[in-house]
Amino acid sequence: MAPYIELTNWQVALAALLIVINGVVSVVLRLRLEKTLAIASVRTVVQLALVGAVLSWVFRVDRWYVVIAIAAVMTLVAGLSAADRSKRKFPGIRLIAITSVWACAWMLTGYVLLFVFRDLPKWYEPQYAIPLLGMVLGNTLNGISVGLSTLTETLVRSRGQVETLIALGATRWEAAGEPIREAVRTGMIPIVNSMMVVGVVSLPGMMTGQVISGMDPVQAVRYQIVIMFLIAGATALGTVSVVLLSVRRLFDANHRFKFEIIRNADAK
Amino acid sequence: MSQDVLLRAVDLTRRIAGRTLLDHVALELDAGMRLGLVGPTGSGKSLLLRSLAMLEPIDSGQLFWRNAVVSSDQATGYRSQVVYVHQRxxxxxxSVESILQQPFQLKVHRGHSFDRGWIIEQLATVSREARFLDQPHEQLSGGESQIVALLRAIQLSPSVLLLDEPTSALDRQSARHVESIVMRWYEEKPDARAFIWVSHDPSQADRVCDSLITMDAGQIQRLQQHTS
Known part of the structure; x- marks a missing residue:
């Protein structure tokens, strides 16, 4: 396998020219997206450059506490954005999202680092730990925010049914049973769908990267399989966790549905 | 009339955004009581009824069931005895049958089972045949789904029914059917059962209730006894 070609800034600039296509489309069709496009392009460059700088620094310093600190910041941001994507909010939603992301991503990434990649020279090996956690966070974030939105949406929409069951003596878990199942199912569908078509319709980004950097495709595929199952497990765990914690928050000890604490973020 | 107090509310108070919706409401429901609850819209009737079913938060006050405070671990058991029936x-x-079977899947009703024969007898009294049970629930009229909701509650043999304007959206015929179902449930054990019926219709309150509470601005104004 040939090692990869080093890219210079000039070569990247040539690729960046492609954004002109978006600009032309926007101008011709009067989409008025020029400003947004410009901001998005600049953000792409700046954010990735920052990540590159931070990662090089972390790899150079190579200390466990630095890796943990970076991982904590990444997890926190993922949890917050999962909560903020939900249209309906309630007090405590951020804490619940952060807790769920944190627990599922760290437990399962830890499992893969310690047991699957067991020959790593150091348990916190940043070259593995950070990209792995990043991929898990990016994907579970989706499941968690979809699960959260579906739960609140379904609960609000079926308030009559939920209350009828409560009035007949149901516990909160019985009354919210259907919304819970709906939320977990919807949260898990995207990852199951991508497992169905991976390699056929799409080549995963990580695998592509490894092949370009010279890895044997057989090895790259093995890495990708590990990642897919890691993401699937973390998504399932994170979605279940966020949904159950939210139900605990949205019903009181008397099994009453606290409808009044759910706020619609769009209705101001 | 028996003197057993089934349900007692003491000092129930609820405020939202500075407005007092329930103002130190005290209420006692004895076994055998058929209590009507009337008053202008917004006077707190529905809120009071929902609070009695523990479907609303209260700011202060207490609920007693058979002279004991209802604790959190008894909430579901309490609601299986004191069933609130929604206005709609x-x-x-x-199917109607699957809707009627719903409550028997709940932990609190474990040990009881669905009695199809009893349901069919009840349906006969409101001129519905057994094949009514196979109809899809979403195709029922307002009156029919209210009848199903009542039968779903009554088949559990609750001691108290909290009826929140159960006939306000119904035609006359359906309203009479609902009344007759409730009265038959009550007459089975008139010294052990009781209900609170929120109504807008004075003649209905006369028909089905033997005492009447009037609410206004979150307070109970007066209690009258009928001699019918």
């Missing part, structure tokens, strides 16, 4: 029945997917 919520729509569920499935």
């Amino acid at each position: 029945a919520a729509g569920f997917e499935g």
Whole structure:
């Protein structure tokens, strides 16, 4: 396998020219997206450059506490954005999202680092730990925010049914049973769908990267399989966790549905 | 009339955004009581009824069931005895029969089972045949789904029914059917059962209740006894 070609800034600039296509489309069709496009392009460059700088620094310093600190910041941001994507909010939603992301991503990434990649020279090996956690966070974030939105949406929409069951003596878990199942199912569908078509319709980004950097495709595929199952497990765990914690928050000890604490973020 | 106090509310108070919706409400429901609850819209009737079913938060006050405070671990057991029936029945997917079987899947009703024969007898009294049970719930009329909601509650043999304007959206015929179902449930054990019926219709309150509470601005104004 040939090692990869080093890219210079000039070569990247040539690729960046492609954004002109978006600009032309926007101008011709009067989409008025020029400003947004410009901001998005600049953000792409700046954010990735920052990540590159931070990662090089972390790899150079190579200390466990630095890796943990970076991982904590990444997890926190993922949890917050999962909560903020939900249209309906309630007090405590951020804490619940952060807790769920944190627990599922760290437990399962830890499992893969310690047991699957067991020959790593150091348990916190940043070259593995950070990209792995990043991929898990990016994907579970989706499941968690979809699960959260579906739960609140379904609960609000079926308030009559939920209350009828409560009035007949149901516990909160019985009354919210259907919304819970709906939320977990919807949260898990995207990852199951991508497992169905991976390699056929799409080549995963990580695998592509490894092949370009010279890895044997057989090895790259093995890495990708590990990642897919890691993401699937973390998504399932994170979605279940966020949904159950939210139900605990949205019903009181008397099994009453606290409808009044759910706020619609769009209705101001 | 028996003197057993089934349900007692003491000092129930609820405020929202500075407005007092329930103002130190005290209420006692004895076994055998058929209590009507009337008053202008917004006077707190519905809120009081929902609070009695523990479907609303309260700012202060207490609920006693058979002279004991209802604690959190008894809430579901309490609601299986004191069943609140909504003004409009919520729509569920499935046949009428599956809707009627729903409560028996709940932990609190474990040990009881669905009695199809009893349901069919009840339906006969409101001129519905057994094949009514196979109809999809979402195709029922307002009156029919209210009848299903009532039968779903009554088949559990509750001691108290909290009826929140159960006939306000119904035609006369359906309203009479609902009344007759409730009265038959009551007459089975008139010294052990009781209900509170919120109504807008004075003649209905006369028909089905033997005492009447009037609410205004979150307070109970007066209690009258009928001698009918």
